[in-house]
Amino acid sequence: MERILIVDDNNDICLLLERFLTKQGYKTASALKGDDGLALVRKDSFDLVICDFKLPDIDGLEMLRRIKVLSPSTAVIIITGYSDVRIAVQAVKHGAHDYVTKPLYPDEILFTIKSALERRLQAQSQPAATETASPAEKASITKSAKTGNLAPNGKRFIFGKSRAAEQLQKHVELIAPTNMSVIITGETGTGKEFVANAIHLRSKRADKPFVAIDCGALSRELSGSELFGHVKGAFTGALSDKAGSFEFANGGTLFLDEIGNLSYDNQIKLLRVLQERKIRRVGSNVDVAVDVRIICATNEELRDAVRQGRFREDIFHRIDEFRVELVPLRERRADIMIFADHFLELANQQLEKEVLGFDDEVKEKLRDYYWHGNLRELQNVIKRAVLLTQGEYISVDALPHEIVHPSYFPAEDALMAPQVQVYPDMLRPGTTVISQPASNLKSVSENAERAAILKVLEKTGYNKTKAAEVLNIDRKTLYNKLKAYDIHL
Numbered sequence: 001m002e003r004i005l006i007v008d009d010n011n012d013i014c015l016l017l018e019r020f021l022t023k024q025g026y027k028t029a030s031a032l033k034g035d036d037g038l039a040l041v042r043k044d045s046f047d048l049v050i051c052d053f054k055l056p057d058i059d060g061l062e063m064l065r066r067i068k069v070l071s072p073s074t075a076v077i078i079i080t081g082y083s084d085v086r087i088a089v090q091a092v093k094h095g096a097h098d099y100v101t102k103p104l105y106p107d108e109i110l111f112t113i114k115s116a117l118e119r120r121l122q123a124q125s126q127p128a129a130t131e132t133a134s135p136a137e138k139a140s141i142t143k144s145a146k147t148g149n150l151a152p153n154g155k156r157f158i159f160g161k162s163r164a165a166e167q168l169q170k171h172v173e174l175i176a177p178t179n180m181s182v183i184i185t186g187e188t189g190t191g192k193e194f195v196a197n198a199i200h201l202r203s204k205r206a207d208k209p210f211v212a213i214d215c216g217a218l219s220r221e222l223s224g225s226e227l228f229g230h231v232k233g234a235f236t237g238a239l240s241d242k243a244g245s246f247e248f249a250n251g252g253t254l255f256l257d258e259i260g261n262l263s264y265d266n267q268i269k270l271l272r273v274l275q276e277r278k279i280r281r282v283g284s285n286v287d288v289a290v291d292v293r294i295i296c297a298t299n300e301e302l303r304d305a306v307r308q309g310r311f312r313e314d315i316f317h318r319i320d321e322f323r324v325e326l327v328p329l330r331e332r333r334a335d336i337m338i339f340a341d342h343f344l345e346l347a348n349q350q351l352e353k354e355v356l357g358f359d360d361e362v363k364e365k366l367r368d369y370y371w372h373g374n375l376r377e378l379q380n381v382i383k384r385a386v387l388l389t390q391g392e393y394i395s396v397d398a399l400p401h402e403i404v405h406p407s408y409f410p411a412e413d414a415l416m417a418p419q420v421q422v423y424p425d426m427l428r429p430g431t432t433v434i435s436q437p438a439s440n441l442k443s444v445s446e447n448a449e450r451a452a453i454l455k456v457l458e459k460t461g462y463n464k465t466k467a468a469e470v471l472n473i474d475r476k477t478l479y480n481k482l483k484a485y486d487i488h489l
Contacts, residue, residue, distance in 0.1 A: 002117055003045065006030040007037035007063065008052040008079060013104070017050065020106060021113075034058030041070050042239055048116055050109075053080040053091070053099075060091055061217075068095050069222045070237070072248075073123070075116040079104070094217035115350070157198045158342045160335030164327040168195070171324050176202035181274075181319045183259075184297040186326030189376030192297035193257060195324060200253040205293060208252030211245050216261040223266050224282045234283025246279045249292045259296040259319070260305050267312045274318045294319055329371040329378065333461055336367050336378070343379045344394075347386035356392045362399060368466060369403045370459050406459075450485040453478075457487075 004026050006017045014030035021028050029044070031037035034055045041049070049067055053060030060078050067076055078091045078099040092099060097116035100109050159169045175182055176199045184192045193212055200210045218226055225234070229244030245254060256262070262270065273279055274294070278287040296319050305311035329336065340358065348355055358366070362385075371377055385398040396404055453471065460466040468478040481487075 001025065001027045002047040003027045003029070004113070005037060005040055005046045005049045007032075007034060007049065007055065009033065009054075009056050010052070013052075013079075017104075017109075020110075024110065026113075034063050037063070038066055038070065038237075041067055041074070042237065046071065046074050047120060048075045048077065048113060050077045050079060050113075053078050061094060064091055064094055064096055065217060065222060069226055069242075073120065075120045077109075077112055077116055094214055157194060157201075158339060160332060160338050162332040162334040164332050165335055168324065168326070171322075172198050173202060175199060175322050175324070177204060178322075179293055180321040181294045182296070182322045182324060183302070183320050184295065184324045184326065185301075186297075186299065187328050187374055188299050189374035190326040190328060191375050192299075192326060193255060195326065196253070196255040196295045196297065199295060200255075200293075203253070203293070205252045209249050210253050210255065211249035212255040212257060213245050214257045216258040218262070218266075223263060224269065227266060228269065228279045228281055230282035231284045234281070238283070241281075244279065244281065246273060246290050246292055247288065250290050251292075253293045253295055256294065256296045258298060260298045260300050260302055260311055262311075264312075267315055271312065271315050271318070274315065329374045330369075330461060333367055336371075337363060339375060339378055340366055340382055343382040344386060346379075347383040350383070351386055353386055353389070354392075355386050355389050355394060358394045359396065361396050362394050365396065365399060365403055368460065368463075369406055449481070450487070453481060453485065453487065 004021055006014050006021075006028060007030070008014050008017075009032050011032060014032065018028045018030055029040055029046075031040055034051075034057045037049070037051065038058075040046070051060060051063050051067075055063065058066075060080070064076055064078070067074055076091075076096045078096050079102065080099050081102050097119065098112050100112055159165045159172075172195065182196075182199060184195055186192055196212070197210055200206065213227065224230075225238070225242065225244065227244050227246060229242050229247055230238050232238055232240050269279075273290070273292075276287075277291065278289050280287050302311055302316055302320075306313045306316050329339075337358075340363075344355060344357070347353070366378075366381075373380075381400060381403065382394075384400070385394045388398040389395070453467070456467045456470050457464075460470060464478060465475060468475045471478065473481075
């Protein structure tokens with residue numbers, strides 16, 4: 001029987017959830033404060049913690065960090081008010097399974113709980129299944145993982161068919177069989193962890209653990225314990241020995257997401273691991289040998305962090321043996337519908353629906369949108385659209401307003417903005433264009449007109465027909481403007 005802990009300062013919510021979940025066959029406990037909840041986690045083993053984001057003593061992110069240190073395998077669901085959804089999304093990024101918004105609906109929270117427990121069970125059973133499999137079964141798993149279509153946990157990796165996607169796949173297949181350290185760069189939401197996992201599953205370490213750590217979510221106090229483990233009595237709350245992420249990943253791959261956020265103290269410890277392949281638990285004098293491949297990810301330029309003194313140069317050169325750069329989704333328009341179809345399939349499974357596809361108008365809107373949040377934003381849009389769709393095909397009505405009616409001019413360019421705008425000239429690096437704010441092409445000065453054309457061309461993927469429509473001019477006029485302003489595409 002799965003054990004669930006409920007942490008919420010509202011006693012009525014605790015009682016209602018306990019009664020509801022007990023009827024569903026779960027064993028429950030509850031706490032009204034964060035510290036009391038953590039005390040229960042130290043004392044007993046829980047499969048899942050349902051935690052309110054706003055507690056009187058500890059906020060949700062800190063609770064999440066501490067729970068993951070005390071019991072890394074415990075799943076966490078965050079309860080939040082609607083106004084805190086953005087923060088809750090950050091909690092998911094930092095390791096929570098999901099979040100639910102108040103008011104709580106029985107069907108929704110039960111679905112989320114079952115999903116969290118199922119994922120936890122899969123994560124626990126996967127290494128064991130691999131270890132106990134016969135040589136033929138292991139070969140089958142490894143072969144499936146290396147095809148690029150199916151991972152051992154059943155998830156599919158999608159590369160796409162654009163030139164950037166083909167280049168990415170070649171790089172993954174090239175670097176995977178080696179033991180070289182890799183840095184994966186790219187904007188938020190471009191799929192850096194999925195690429196890291198794809199590299200792992202095509203490597204000789206595919207039957208060993210893949211452990212992902214978000215360096216931005218590590219608190220200064222507990223990060224050493226999370227990475228390197230601790231011994232009993234090393235600090236307050238260390239009631240027993242605990243292995244760290246490096247030991248969990250021994251023989252396999254450790255993925256350090258947003259490595260630029262790693263504290264300076266832990267950068268020094270990481271350097272020692274990279275040099276000697278040994279770790280030392282917090283509070284211990286004994287070295288433990290580890291064999292771990294390091295894959296890192298960042299959405300910033302680490303060279304700049306090195307120049308600014310925020311990141312050690314010696315570590316940078318050790319991890320920068322091979323670099324994989326992920327192109328933003330807006331520059332891979334040929335891949336948008338491939339990913340959209342994939343996310344549609346996932347959403348159908350998660351929401352238990354049978355939506356067949358997209359209307360032609362929806363496909364056009366998806367291809368034309370800028371996708372600031374890349375694949376993560378696309379997945380969220382598709383999941384929401386599937387939820388809203390009542391028929392067999394997703395229509396425009398199910399898409400968010402910003403996709404149906406995209407704003408190609410930034411808000412600060414509107415006529416109401418009083419300040420002068422300065423734009424970088426994308427075709428002449430190092431120079432800028434000064435312009436007056438505007439949202440109508442014919443009402444601006446020549447400098448602003450050129451800047452506006454460049455910005456709209458970028459937003460529309462350099463589609464001249466679409467750019468002309470947005471600028472409210474015909475194609476011939478746009479071509480004349482391009483020639484006049486010496487814009488070569």
